[in-house]
Amino acid sequence: MKILIGKKEFKKINADFRRVSSDLLNSQDIDEALRLLKIFLNYIDNQPLIKDFILKNEVVTYDMKTVINQRPYMEIFQLPLDKSEEISYIYQLLKYVAQNNRDYRGLCDGYSDTYSSSVLKFNSMVTKRLYTSIADYLGGIAIDMEYDQNSNSGIKIEGNVGQLNFAQTGGVVNAVQDNNSEMDLMRLSQELVRLLKESNLPEEEKEEAIDLVETATDQIESQKPKRGILKATSEKLSYINTIAGDGTSLAEHAKKFMDILGIG
Known part of the structure; x- marks a missing residue:
């Protein structure tokens, strides 16, 4: 899957x-x-950016049939305290209800005295928790892509939903993932650092380049890349390539490193 989502599309x-x-x-x-719950879940499941977030937080698989059937009468659902577990729990609960056409009345028992207020209260205490988590996630992407400042910003998605990593280059946030990408990135980073250490570059250039490569790698793996670091890494490796010369092992690994991070 390859998708480019521009600023206007992201806003939509x-x-x-x-x-x-x-x-x-x-x-x-x-x-x-x-x-409306089915419409809500259908939107989540068919929007790659949001579905990826759900899958990454699906840390526990719950037996929702048992959870619902064994819930004491008129007692509210006890949500997990851990953030990822809470996201996973609520999504699976709502999904089970929607897929099995469970009576929303029974779902909301215990949240208020009347049916109408019970629906509002349940959605406020449960569904809204999932909504807020997703809204915060989208807000974070908006900040990373300089949503309010750069009219050319966008999101490039390559890979499978549930396996996307985000990296920002210029005004674009890239999501790149395949089954071995993290391992490939780590191996490439380690080899590049080794070649830099063994090179004849001035010590100051070596140390700065190694520090940038290691920092960029850590940030990409943590899914919190900083534009300034990626840009500085790209510029430093481009400069080193001019010194090392085309065709050398150092130059080739530097180019591969920039390519895999999307900062070349």
């Missing part, structure tokens, strides 16, 4: 998600709430 994704979420969170009708 954000707005559409907030709209379908608002419809569900403000619903007071039992039957309508179930219909």
Whole structure:
């Protein structure tokens, strides 16, 4: 899968998600709430950026049939304290309800005295927790791509949903992943550092380049890359290539490193 999402398209994704979420969170009708829940989940499942977030936080698989059936009468759901577990729990709970057409009335028992207020209260205490987590995630991407400043910013997605890593280059956030990308990046980084240490470059140039390569690698693996670091790494390796000369092992590894990070 290869997708390029520009600033305008990202803004639309954000707005559409907030709209379908608002419809569900403000619903007071039992039957309508179930219909809106299906629309909400359908949007999540069919939007790669959001679905990737859900899959990355799916740290536990819950038996939701048992959770629902064994919940004491009129007792609210006990959400996990861990953030990823909470996201996973709520998504799986809502998904089970939607897929099995479970009565929203039973789901909301214990949250208030009337059906309409129970729907609102359940969505406020449970569904909204998932909504907020996703909204915060999208907000973080917006910041990384300089959403309010760079009109040319965008998101490039390559790979499988649930396996995307994000790296920012210029005004573009790249999401690049394949089954061996993390291992390839680490191996390439280690080999590049070795070649830099063995090179005849001035010690100051070596140390600066090694520090940048290691920092860039750490940031990409943590999925929190900084534009300044990636840009500085690219510029330093480009400069080293001119010194090392085309065709040398150092130059080739430096080029591969820039390519795999998307900063060449």
